Amino acid sequence: EASAKVIDGKMVAKQIRDEITAEVLKMKEAIGVVPGLAVILVGDRKDSATYVRNKKKACESVGINSFEVRLPEDSTEQEVIKFISEFNNDPSVHGILVQLPLPSHMDEQNVLNAVDIEKDVDGFHPLNIGRLAMRGRDPLFVPCTPKGCIELLHRYAVEIKGKRAVVIGRSNIVGMPAALLLQREDATVSIVHSRTKNPEEIVKHADIIISAVGQPNMVRGSWLKPGAVVIDVGINPVEDAKSPRGYKLVGDVCYEEACKVASAVTPVPGGVGPMTIAMLLSNTLSSAKRTHNFQ
């Protein structure tokens, strides 16, 4: 029978948005500044358009100003960088987000490097990532999805220090920064990727698992150490005849099985997903606070 506690990302994200709403209002009343987030969307990928729309809605819901630029698929890298420069120089913008992936004719590095690190609310600038990796340095921003994973562990009082953690996946946006964050929190971290032999043997030792792979139900209950805490970042569509859309979303971890072995598990949807946007809002607010020296 299921015994794991459900880590309710939707509920925690709502709490965080309420906290942000209060702080945004406080700042506005005290110094007349409203935090602003600029989003640049290039091309017409449906999923990207949905993410951008959700980010805009989330800004509105907490009182953060949002600015949006949509550029056609065949725009040049220089055109995108020109908008980034404008936002870099615009004092009403405290965060700049370039929705990824960019069209394939653009060099992602050149574009992300153009974002002022003081406004890099996605935390993808190499200088922010470098500082995240270095001891005794602090990044100005931490990437939103991994930050959301750690925030869930904190809010559910999961001890990280001294624990064995396994991160499955090593992407620049989730796996790699998640591993760096866990290490900063004094976990002993292993990283599993597509070339890892016998991933289950490594996962079996973990007290904490963060999975960011993109393979539906890859991690089975039998892979888990009893009592482990599972943070499932994966969002994977699988066919579902019962759903009107014809598909449903599942994580990387087989949820029903994990519930029988783990002590706590995030559901998909309703786990890490809502936290990502909450962390984006939080990064935008802290950027505005830092710029205006407001506590």
Ligand code: NDP
């Ligand atoms: P990427 O495709 O960039 O990275 C996937 C990683 O998983 C790679 O490091 C890859 O290894 C590894 N991998 C792939 N197959 C296996 C395997 N069979 N065994 C072990 N490792 C494997 O994905 P992202 O990091 O961008 O996203 C991962 C998942 O998280 C996706 O489902 C995505 O939709 C979701 N996501 C959710 C977010 C949220 O807000 N909740 C935000 C961002 C992503 P290698 O490096 O060797 O190729």
